[in-house]
Every structure is written in C-alpha cells, then in structure tokens.
Amino acid sequence: MELSHIPVNIITGFLGSGKTTLLQCLLNSDEFADTAVLINEFGEVGLDHHLLEKIDENTLLLQSGCICCTIRGDLKDAIRDLYSRRERGEIPAFRRLVIETTGLADPAPILATITSEPVIRHHFRLGNVITTVDAVNVAMQLRRQPESVKQVAVADRIVLTKTDLAEPDVVVAAEDAVRRINPAVPLVESANAPVDPSLLLAHDIHDDSHKSAEVAHWLEVIPQDAPHERAHHHDVNRHDARIAAFALVFERPMDWTAFGIWLTMLLQSRGEDVLRVKGILNVTGVATPVVIHGVQHIVHPPVHMKAWPDGDRRSRVIFIVRDITKTEIEQSLSAFNDLALAMSSASDAA
Amino acid sequence: MSASPEAFGGRQGVMPRRQERFYRVKLVNEILKSFALRLDDWQGQSFILSNRTGKTEIVDDLMAVWPAAEKMIGRQLDPMDPALLAHLRQQTMGH
Numbered sequence: 001m002e003l004s005h006i007p008v009n010i011i012t013g014f015l016g017s018g019k020t021t022l023l024q025c026l027l028n029s030d031e032f033a034d035t036a037v038l039i040n041e042f043g044e045v046g047l048d049h050h051l052l053e054k055i056d057e058n059t060l061l062l063q064s065g066c067i068c069c070t071i072r073g074d075l076k077d078a079i080r081d082l083y084s085r086r087e088r089g090e091i092p093a094f095r096r097l098v099i100e101t102t103g104l105a106d107p108a109p110i111l112a113t114i115t116s117e118p119v120i121r122h123h124f125r126l127g128n129v130i131t132t133v134d135a136v137n138v139a140m141q142l143r144r145q146p147e148s149v150k151q152v153a154v155a156d157r158i159v160l161t162k163t164d165l166a167e168p169d170v171v172v173a174a175e176d177a178v179r180r181i182n183p184a185v186p187l188v189e190s191a192n193a194p195v196d197p198s199l200l201l202a203h204d205i206h207d208d209s210h211k212s213a214e215v216a217h218w219l220e221v222i223p224q225d226a227p228h229e230r231a232h233h234h235d236v237n238r239h240d241a242r243i244a245a246f247a248l249v250f251e252r253p254m255d256w257t258a259f260g261i262w263l264t265m266l267l268q269s270r271g272e273d274v275l276r277v278k279g280i281l282n283v284t285g286v287a288t289p290v291v292i293h294g295v296q297h298i299v300h301p302p303v304h305m306k307a308w309p310d311g312d313r314r315s316r317v318i319f320i321v322r323d324i325t326k327t328e329i330e331q332s333l334s335a336f337n338d339l340a341l342a343m344s345s346a347s348d349a350a
Numbered sequence: 351m352s353a354s355p356e357a358f359g360g361r362q363g364v365m366p367r368r369q370e371r372f373y374r375v376k377l378v379n380e381i382l383k384s385f386a387l388r389l390d391d392w393q394g395q396s397f398i399l400s401n402r403t404g405k406t407e408i409v410d411d412l413m414a415v416w417p418a419a420e421k422m423i424g425r426q427l428d429p430m431d432p433a434l435l436a437h438l439r440q441q442t443m444g445h
Contacts, residue, residue, distance in 0.1 A: 257370065257373055257374050257377055258377060260374075260412060261374070261377060261378055261381065261412065262429055264412050264413050264415075264416060265381075265416050265427060265429040266429050266430075268413075268416035268417060268420070268427065269416070269426050269427060269428045269429065270428070270430075285365070324430070328430045329430070331430075331435060332429050332430040332435060335435045335438040335439055335442075336381075336429070336438065338438075338439070338442050339377070339380060339438050339439075339441055339442045339445075340377055342441075342442045342445035343376070343377065343380070343445055345445075346445040
C-alpha cells in the first residue's frame with residue numbers, strides 16, 4: 001500500500017449517538033484543515049458559522065479549509081467525483097477523507113467500497129473507523145439492533161458520548177457492553193474533555209510512528225481475554241449475545257500460505273460472521289512480525305513491523321465473530337498450519 | 351466475500367514467487383482432495399480447478415478458488431468441518 005494513498009476515516013454510530021457533535025469538533029480542528037468530509041445533510045451539522053464559500057449546491061468550503069460535501073446517491077460516485085475535482089484543482093487538495101454514515105447503516109458495505117472499488121482503492125486507503133456510542137442507550141441498542149453490534153465490532157476507536165447524562169453505573173455498564181464485543185478498542189469519553197482528533201483519525205496501523213503502539217493496544221487484551229468469551233445461543237434474539245471476542249495464541253510459527261488459504265476459505269463460508277480479525281503473526285522464514293488486519297470480510301494487505309512489540313514471539317490473533325466458538329477457530333487454523341509445517345519440513349528433509 | 355488481492359498474493363518475501371505459487375497449489379490440493387477436486391497452475395497467471403468427471407473452471411486467484419469449488423460440488427466448503435479437519439490431521443501424520 002502506497003503512503004500517498006489518502007486515508008479515509010468512517011464515522012459511524014447509532015441514531016442520536018453524537019456523530020454530528022463529533023464531526024463539528026473535528027471540522028474545527030486546525031490539525032485536520034486539509035480534510036474533505038462527506039455527510040448526508042448539511043443541515044444536520046450546522047455549518048453556517050464555519051462557512052467560507054459555497055462552491056456549489058453540494059460542496060462547501062469551510063473557514064478551517066475543510067471541504068464538506070453531501071452524498072447524493074451512490075457513495076462510490078461521490079468519492080470518485082471528489083477525487084477528480086481535487087485532481088482538476090476545483091477544490092483544495094485534501095489529504096484525508098472523512099465519511100459520516102447514517103445511524104442505521106451497516107458500515108461493512110462502506111468499508112468494502114473503499115477497499116474494493118478499483119478506482120477508489122488506487123487512490124485511497126481505509127483509516128480508523130470511529131464509532132460513537134451513547135452511554136445511556138447503548139446496552140439496549142446492542143441487544144436489539146444488529147447494525148449497532150456491527151458498528152461497535154468494526155470500530156478502531158469508540159467515542160462514548162452522553163456520559164454526563166448517565167449515572168456512573170450506567171456508564172460502567174455501557175463500557176462493559178462495548179468491551180464484550182470489541183475488547184481491544186481504545187475508548188474515549190467525549191463529555192468531560194475535548195476529544196483528541198489525532199488519536200481518533202490519524203494514529204493507525206499504517207502510520208509508522210504509531211504502528212507499534214496500535215498493535216500493543218490490540219495485544220493488551222490477551223491476558224484478560226477469558227471474560228470476553230461469551231456463551232452462545234442463549235437467546236438468539238439478543239444480537240450482542242451471539243458475538244464472541246477472543247484472542248488466540250499460537251506456539252508454533254505460522255505458515256503464511258496456510259494462513260491465507262484458511263482465512264480466505266473461512267471468509268467464503270462464514271464471512272458474514274467474521275466481524276474482525278487482527279493480530280501479529282510469527283511467519284515461518286520471516287524474522288519480524290507480520291500484522292494482519294481484517295474488518296468484516298475485508299482483509300487488508302499485511303503490514304510488516306520492524307521489530308516485535310514485546311518479548312513474546314508467538315502469533316497472537318484477536319477474533320470478533322458471531323456464532324463461532326474459540327475452539328472451532330483454534331482447531332481449524334491449527335490443523336491447516338500443522339499440515340503446512342509438516343509438508344515444509346518433509347520437503348526440507350528430502 | 352472479498353479480500354484485497356494483495357492480501358494473500360504471496361508477496362511476503364518468504365520464498366520466490368514461482369516457488370510460493372507452486373507450494374500454494376500443493377497445499378490447496380491437500381484440502382481439495384477431501385472434495386475430489388484438484389487445482390493446477392495455468393501459465394503462472396491463473397489456476398484451473400477441475401473435478402474427476404473432467405469439469406474445469408479457470409480462476410484468477412486464491413479468493414476465487416472457494417466459490418468456484420463450492421459451485422462444482424454443490425455445497426459449502428467449511429474450514430471448520432470436523433470431517434475436513436480429520437482428513438487434514440491424517441495428511442499431517444503421513445508427512
């Protein structure tokens with residue numbers, strides 16, 4: 001993946017969870033003045049007092065330098081149109097794109113558009129997905145709304161909003177509900193202090209200066225993964241009860257080819273149920289760790305790290321899945337890997 | 351289902367491209383054996399998937415092998431299927 005690719009951040013979150021407030025905060029940030037924002041309606045964001053120039057019906061230039069556009073019709077067309085106007089010099093050469101989803105949106109198709117559409121993936125790359133979560137209502141939403149479960153599962157950052165309106169035990173319950181689905185995600189409370197736009201938008205796995213810290217965040221969860229393992233099939237109507245988040249640690253090195261074969265086969269048969277896969281692999285024949293990162297059924301190109309984040313050299317992978325157990329994943333991946341390692345050692349011996 | 355085509359293109363620098371491709375076909379065939387299917391490299395560009403009755407299909411990459419294989423056998427290929435895993439463990443013992 002080229003460094004010149006423009007990062008795309010997705011801001012998602014259930015209806016009334018504070019996406020617009022967060023967006024306003026980001027639009028006011030000088031640090032992200034060279035950002036283009038795709039939103040659904042200008043009216044919702046209340047841009048009047050930030051407006052510098054109305055470029056056309058769908059495009060506003062803000063005082064901060066941000067470009068703000070509404071999505072008319074297809075997201076794919078909106079992104080391609082924005083890029084071609086950037087290239088023609090009709091709008092400033094933005095260096096980041098932020099897309100706000102509607103509250104009821106399943107973010108997966110949006111992520112797929114950015115990573116799979118041939119023209120878009122040539123110029124853009126997926127950055128952090130930021131999900132706003134309303135502390136007062138999240139526990140109920142996660143039980144009832146499958147979209148909200150997906151929004152939390154795919155998040156790289158969670159912004160917990162309205163904590164000032166909730167009793168402390170409600171806030172704790174909200175954090176717990178989020179962590180059960182996405183245990184490793186950095187969680188920021190927005191009510192008490194201004195959010196740090198860089199932490200939300202820029203610090204990601206493709207950013208060399210934050211790559212190690214990001215992976216270390218993922219791995220922090222591993223010693224405590226047991227409480228996040230959920231019993232299955234308790235109540236099929238509770239969407240959050242069907243989700244399991246767990247970490248697997250592999251003692252033997254991982255054969256890259258076997259891992260690729262296994263994961264593509266898993267995504268073909270159970271892609272809808274694999275919400276998240278991320279971790280570091282000790283790949284046979286490679287001295288440094290390989291970072292793997294998949295959101296829903298999209299697997300990003302692997303990222304190489306220069307060094308191990310800690311003294312542990314084992315492969316460690318976090319899964320967020322629906323209706324699949326830790327044992328099923330562990331036994332399946334181990335069987336594929338063991339076969340590959342046996343084949344390799346047999347051919348080395350020959 | 352999708353994955354970035356670069357994701358599992360074998361560009362990990364572990365082994366030369368041709369060698370990795372050869373190895374990948376060999377490993378996929380260990381799995382496909384369970385389903386009486388076979389994969390062959392086709393001019394280093396694509397792959398040919400075939401069954402025992404001679405039915406063939408050209409696929410571009412690893413991601414495309416599985417949907418084509420599912421179509422050919424008429425059912426889902428589940429990597430967590432206990433029968434497949436038992437077969438793989440048996441193959442492992444044989445090496």
